[in-house]
Amino acid sequence: MSQTVRTRPAASARPLSAAYDTALLDLDGVVYAGGNAITHAVESLGTARAGGMHLAYVTNNALRTPDAVAAHLTELGIPALASDVVTSAQAVARLISEQVPAGSRVLVVGGEGLRVALRERGLMPVESAEDDPVAVVQGYGGPELPWGRFAEACYAIARGARWFASNTDLTIPGGRGIAPGNGAAVEVVRIATGAEPQVAGKPLPPMHRETILRTGARRPLVVGDRLDTDIEGAFNGEVDSLLVLTGVTDGARLLAAPPHQRPAYVDADLRGLLTGQPEITPAGPGFRCGGWTATAGEERLDLTGDGDPLDALRALCAAAWTAAGEGSCRLDGGKALARLGL
Secondary structure, X not given: OOOOOOOOOOXXXXXHHHHOOEEEEOOEOOOEEOOEXXXXXXXXXXXXXXXXXXXXXXXOOOOOOHHHHHHHHHHOOOOOOHHHEEEHHHHHHXXXXXXXXXXXXXXXXXXXXXXXXXXXXXXXXXXXXXXXXXXXXXXXXXXXXXOHHHHHHHHHHHOOOEEEEOOOOOEEEEOOEEEEOHHHHHHHHHHHHOOOOEEOOOOOHHXXXXXXXXXXXXXXXXXXXOHHHHHHHHHHOOOEEEEEOOOOOOHHHHHOOOHHHOOOEEEOOHHHHHOOEOOOEEEOOEEEEOOEEEEEOOOEEEEEEOOOHHHHHHHHHHHHHHHHOOOOOOOEOHHHHHHHOO
């Protein structure tokens, strides 16, 4: 894909909720963590919705059904319908349905979200390799997923079944910290079989296609906390993205982001939907945002000034990404980030 290399976060004179028609919101680490709403999420989404922005919830977590996700959001104070939710289970079910006959048996290694999505596509979920499945689909099954499910997947794949995965996120954020995600479970089957799955979830095109088909978004903004799924998925879909710092991405990872993982906008949390985004301008050998100036030296990133720490981070992004060009910034930004508490 030929795209202009982003060397600084973008500016927006208008609130993002007015500049884009649809927010494609990741859930874990953006809207909630460990089942509880993240600070400012409920109020921010309510204000964006009241202003006319369509909200869609797009998740790589294939465990729950859209009905269950919508009910959970509504309980948190974020009114949602099942039709507002797009999951990697839906994306992978469509991908499978395009490659196998209607009514085919598919071995499920995961939760109810996968089973419901398969039935929606006219496929039959089964539980054992002895059921002669033509395909295996693997998605996040929660912390209690039995080890024997991986064995069933391996048996079926060894007999010729096609292998699909809803997503390959190695980790998933929770209330107690970072836990193994579906990608870690996929690695178990990969190691045992030597096979490679077809993957549907973010950042790959099947998930973006599923999202656009279901939402009808014309000018979407992807909102996420992960560079390697949310932001890279937006890049692959050639749409803008907002990174919020409420999940797994910290300042150091952001500064080192390669071009396909650099967000258009950066903000602390979902309040960023309700505001414009400041301009970042060249300032001598560096870049200025708000009251801060960031420069790239031979070995490290330097920061001077004061003001909003987010403006400092944006200026540091400009310095780091410009210095890195089409690669990843290797300059030491530790001192500058420590000053900001990021």
